[in-house]
Amino acid sequence: MPGKQPNLFAFREVNGLATALRSYIITCQNAGLNRHDVFKVAVSGGSLPKTLAQALLAEPKSDEDVIKFDKWEIFFADERAVPADHPDSNYLLIKNELLDKIPIHRGQPIVHPIDFEQLNDTQELADAYEGTLVASFAKGDSVKLPIFDLLLLGAGPDGHTCSLFPGHPLLRETDAWVAPIEDSPKPPPRRITLTLPVVTHAVRIAFVATGGGKKEIMREIFEAGNGLPCALINEAAGDRVSWFTDEAAVEGVQFPRRSFL
Numbered sequence: 001m002p003g004k005q006p007n008l009f010a011f012r013e014v015n016g017l018a019t020a021l022r023s024y025i026i027t028c029q030n031a032g033l034n035r036h037d038v039f040k041v042a043v044s045g046g047s048l049p050k051t052l053a054q055a056l057l058a059e060p061k062s063d064e065d066v067i068k069f070d071k072w073e074i075f076f077a078d079e080r081a082v083p084a085d086h087p088d089s090n091y092l093l094i095k096n097e098l099l100d101k102i103p104i105h106r107g108q109p110i111v112h113p114i115d116f117e118q119l120n121d122t123q124e125l126a127d128a129y130e131g132t133l134v135a136s137f138a139k140g141d142s143v144k145l146p147i148f149d150l151l152l153l154g155a156g157p158d159g160h161t162c163s164l165f166p167g168h169p170l171l172r173e174t175d176a177w178v179a180p181i182e183d184s185p186k187p188p189p190r191r192i193t194l195t196l197p198v199v200t201h202a203v204r205i206a207f208v209a210t211g212g213g214k215k216e217i218m219r220e221i222f223e224a225g226n227g228l229p230c231a232l233i234n235e236a237a238g239d240r241v242s243w244f245t246d247e248a249a250v251e252g253v254q255f256p257r258r259s260f261l
């Protein structure tokens, strides 16, 4: 992997991972607030929301350890073409795990769900969600790509992230910010997703990958790359990428770990 390397953090247990992830997110949040008085973050579904909720809902330990939810604008890195109350909905997952559990006094984020009830055509929906991003990130100016303060992503056991799948032509998309996919190899097949240029343009990108079921793909991502979507992000964004893993997920992976201070 040429150039600057991604940061690989491996924790013995998910509790330690969640504590470190919280501290990393607060650093990203405060940098975003200094830049533009808002924290713009996009989140994935899958196994991420549970660990994310553990990190974000923990009790603050000091005056600096504060999640300012009222300054957050939450977008979705990808969504499945299902109604918002369907068990496959990434929005429903985040809502159940995190949004519904934020105590009122901790402030409420602005949330931008992807609503498949309004539009069922995935291209129209991708265009509509791109419009949501343009309204937030471009504000009438011509902007080539949105710049998220942070992307919080999962990594599938095949090396996919968002709804960007290995070998799929969508990986070559260079213009759209949000794109439809009709043939996702992981069900459900119809989805929309942020595109690779948008992902790699973010200020910071954090992956969360836990459990022994991920160790083979983690080895491939970090040792061979093989054009896997997660590896493409590592290569393009270098040290702007941080991986929060447990030891089981990186067992046997030959890549230097960093210590989280």
Ligand SMILES: O=C1O[C@H](COP(=O)(O)O)[C@@H](O)[C@H](O)[C@H]1O
Binding pocket: 043, 044, 045, 046, 047, 048, 077, 078, 079, 080, 090, 153, 154, 155, 156, 157, 160, 161, 162, 163, 186
């Ligand atoms: O289908 C999806 O899968 C990925 C990875 O999920 P995980 O359960 O293996 O962590 C997820 O990041 C994405 O948002 C979701 O739509």
